[in-house]
Amino acid sequence: MKKSFIHQQQEISFVKNTFTQYLIDKLDIVEVQGPILSQVGDGMQDNLNGIENPVSVHVKRIPDAEYEVVHSLAKWKRHTLARFGFNEGEGLFVHMKALRPDEEELDPIHSIYVDQWDWEKVIPNGRRNIEYLKETVEQVYKAIRLTELAVEARFDIEAVLPKKITFIHTEELVERYPDLTPKERENAAAKEFGAIFLIGIGGILPDGQRHDGRAPDYDDWTSESENGYHGLNGDIIVWNEALDSAFELSSMGIRVDEEALKRQVKITGDEDRLQLEWHKALLNGLFPLTIGGGIGQSRMAMFLLRKKHIGEVQSSVWPKEVRDTYENIL
Secondary structure: OOHHHHHHHHHHHHHHHHHHHHHHHHHOOEEOOOOOEEEOOOOOOOOOOOOOOOOEEOOOOOOOOOEEEOOOOHHHHHHHHHHOOOOOOOEEEEEEEEEOOOOOOOOOOOOOEEEEEEEEEEOOOOOOOHHHHHHHHHHHHHHHHHHHHHHHHHHOOOOOOOOOOEEEEHHHHHHHOOOOOHHHHHHHHHHHHOEEEEEOOOOEOOOOOEOOOOOOOOEOOOOEOOOOOEOOEEEEEEEEOOOOEEEEEEEEEEEOOHHHHHHHHHHHOOHHHHHOHHHHHHHOOOOOOEEEEEEEHHHHHHHHOOOOOHHHOOOOOOOHHHHHHOOOOO
C-alpha cells in the first residue's frame, strides 16, 4: 500500500467531512438526497451560461421522456423547498455530482466532473435584500475559515485566510481598476484583501462588459443592491498563493422573484423559458423566496490542502500531458 496515496485520501476526506459539519451548523440546513438526472423540457435543468450541452441519457423503461445529467441543482432545490413545505429560515443541501463536458479548458482548476455542496434556504419575511445576502456570505465564510483552522491543526498546513471577508461590487471594481480585464480585476482585489465576495455577477457593467456569465433564471443580478450598484448575487473568491491567482470557491445569491425573472430573460433573449413548467410555477407564486449556491468540494480541498491541480483531489479524466506533468493526479 502506497502511504502517500492513503494520506492524500485522508486529507481530502477530512476537508469534506469537516466543512460539511460547519456548513450545517452555520446555515442551519439539513442534508437531503438529490438527483443526478433532470428531465428535459420541464425547466429544472440549470443552463449555466446557456451554451453548455448536457449529457443526454436514455432510460429504457421510460421511453416517452428524455433525461440529462444535471449541471447543478439550482432550480431543483427551490422546487424541493416548495414541495416539502420548508418554512422561513429553513434549508437543505445536497452532495451534488455533475458532468459538464463542454468545459472550455481542462486546466489546473477546471474539470468536467463537478462536485459541490449545493444548498438553498427560504428567506425570512422582509429579508430579500443585500443585508441578508451579506449575513449569509459571512456564515459560509466562517465555515470555510474554521475548516482551514482545523486542517492546520490536523495536518500542519498553515492557515492564511483573513478573519473577515471583504465585500466588493463588480461595478466598483470597474471604477477601481478601469484599465484591467474582469479576470485581472479579480486577481488584484483577491490579492489585496485575501478573501472577497464579489457582488453582481451577470449584469452589464458600466464599461459595457459582463464580469462573468450567469443564467437569467436563478440568481438575481439586476435588482438594485446598495449605493446605486446592482445585483443580489456573487462569488466567494480567495487568493491562492499556490497558483498565484484569484480562486473561486463558491457561487451564490438571492434567487429571482417574478419581476427579476421576467426582466432578466428579456435582457438575455430567453423569454421562451417562461413557458416551461418550472418557470410558470415561479410566476404563479408557487415557490418561496430563496437564497442558495454551490460550494466546490474539490475546489475547497484543493485550496485548503495547497494543491496545484484539481486532479490531485478528485478522480476525473485528463489529457495524457496532464497526467505526465502532475505526479499525484488521481
